[in-house]
Amino acid sequence: xxxxxxxxxxxxxxxxxxxxKRLRRIEGQVxxxxxMVDEDKYCIDIxxxxxxxxxxxxxFSLELLDEHLGHCxxxxxxxxxxxxxxxxxxxxxxxxxxxxx
Amino acid sequence: xxxxxxxxxxxxxxxxxxxxKRLRRIEGQVxxxxxMVDEDKYCIDIxxxxxxxxxxxxxFSLELLDEHLGHCxxxxxxxxxxxxxxxxxxxxxxxxxxxxx
Amino acid sequence: xxxxxxxxxxxxxxxxxxxxKRLRRIEGQVxxxxxMVDEDKYCIDIxxxxxxxxxxxxxFSLELLDEHLGHCxxxxxxxxxxxxxxxxxxxxxxxxxxxxx
Amino acid sequence: xxxxxxxxxxxxxxxxxxxxKRLRRIEGQVxxxxxMVDEDKYCIDIxxxxxxxxxxxxxFSLELLDEHLGHCxxxxxxxxxxxxxxxxxxxxxxxxxxxxx
Numbered sequence: 001x002x003x004x005x006x007x008x009x010x011x012x013x014x015x016x017x018x019x020x021k022r023l024r025r026i027e028g029q030v031x032x033x034x035x036m037v038d039e040d041k042y043c044i045d046i047x048x049x050x051x052x053x054x055x056x057x058x059x060f061s062l063e064l065l066d067e068h069l070g071h072c073x074x075x076x077x078x079x080x081x082x083x084x085x086x087x088x089x090x091x092x093x094x095x096x097x098x099x100x101x
Numbered sequence: 102x103x104x105x106x107x108x109x110x111x112x113x114x115x116x117x118x119x120x121x122k123r124l125r126r127i128e129g130q131v132x133x134x135x136x137m138v139d140e141d142k143y144c145i146d147i148x149x150x151x152x153x154x155x156x157x158x159x160x161f162s163l164e165l166l167d168e169h170l171g172h173c174x175x176x177x178x179x180x181x182x183x184x185x186x187x188x189x190x191x192x193x194x195x196x197x198x199x200x201x202x
Numbered sequence: 203x204x205x206x207x208x209x210x211x212x213x214x215x216x217x218x219x220x221x222x223k224r225l226r227r228i229e230g231q232v233x234x235x236x237x238m239v240d241e242d243k244y245c246i247d248i249x250x251x252x253x254x255x256x257x258x259x260x261x262f263s264l265e266l267l268d269e270h271l272g273h274c275x276x277x278x279x280x281x282x283x284x285x286x287x288x289x290x291x292x293x294x295x296x297x298x299x300x301x302x303x
Numbered sequence: 304x305x306x307x308x309x310x311x312x313x314x315x316x317x318x319x320x321x322x323x324k325r326l327r328r329i330e331g332q333v334x335x336x337x338x339m340v341d342e343d344k345y346c347i348d349i350x351x352x353x354x355x356x357x358x359x360x361x362x363f364s365l366e367l368l369d370e371h372l373g374h375c376x377x378x379x380x381x382x383x384x385x386x387x388x389x390x391x392x393x394x395x396x397x398x399x400x401x402x403x404x
Contacts, residue, residue: 148296
């Protein structure tokens, strides 16, 4: 969706580095879970760490979604036309997947 | 957001009757839960009904939110100014409460 | 599951009154939601109240489940036989419905 | 909970390999997310993948919890004494963290 000369304009681009850092930390949490299973740690302690990783993924989605609403949805609304409603529909579906996951 | 003579124009107004119907059904589910507890029904069966009521409340929120994005947020974006960002921030907070509830 | 002379022995019976009180409060929250929709309250404020009612239903399930594990599951385990595994399977399914709702 | 000579007997040990495989797949999903952010993929597509990873972590917890109930909690109940109630309390707290995450 980006042309050869333009920088991408998605909402999250500005915070790309912070997102990557966050995802690398989550990757580390998942590797930590593997270590815990491998070392036969107590199930309840593993579950606590799974909940922490799940929460971290959720916060990441919420931030991404906030940026998406503030950029893509608002931009589409300002351009007018059908695109705004299409963007809203798409965002609503993403929110439903998030709430149900 | 309501002018002095008009009925309010929130996104959900158009579907007010359908929302009220849905909420009355959820009220009925909660009353059904009281009956189940009162008649000492089996805990697992009660839990199944609680999950159904929770899902119904969640679907209601998702619909309300979809209407809010499609009306209030899009309208604010089209008017321009700071209001759009304020509406997005507010919607994002509501989504976070939803995801975490 | 209750004989004609015995009081029922589900885990939650002891706290029946407290459960009914809690459910009546949730019913009140759902009626409050109907009033808010009826009076065309602002969508975000309605969403905040829906999240509160959802959380209340969830706390109710968690308490019910805790009592179920502490009574029905523990009792079945003490009796021995296949019933314990059946109760665990049933509880796990209820937990999955809860997590996904 | 492990004797001096035996391998640990937590419920999940029997399925250790399957758990590790599952977690490695989730690690791959998180690395895939980093790639998507790095390549400026569309936010909605990233959100879909975050929801998939979150669901995978949740299924993992549910399986772990099921094994925990079927082994540690049932075993404690059969031994009798206070340990069963302690195990139930601990499991209920883990379930609450899961439901709220």
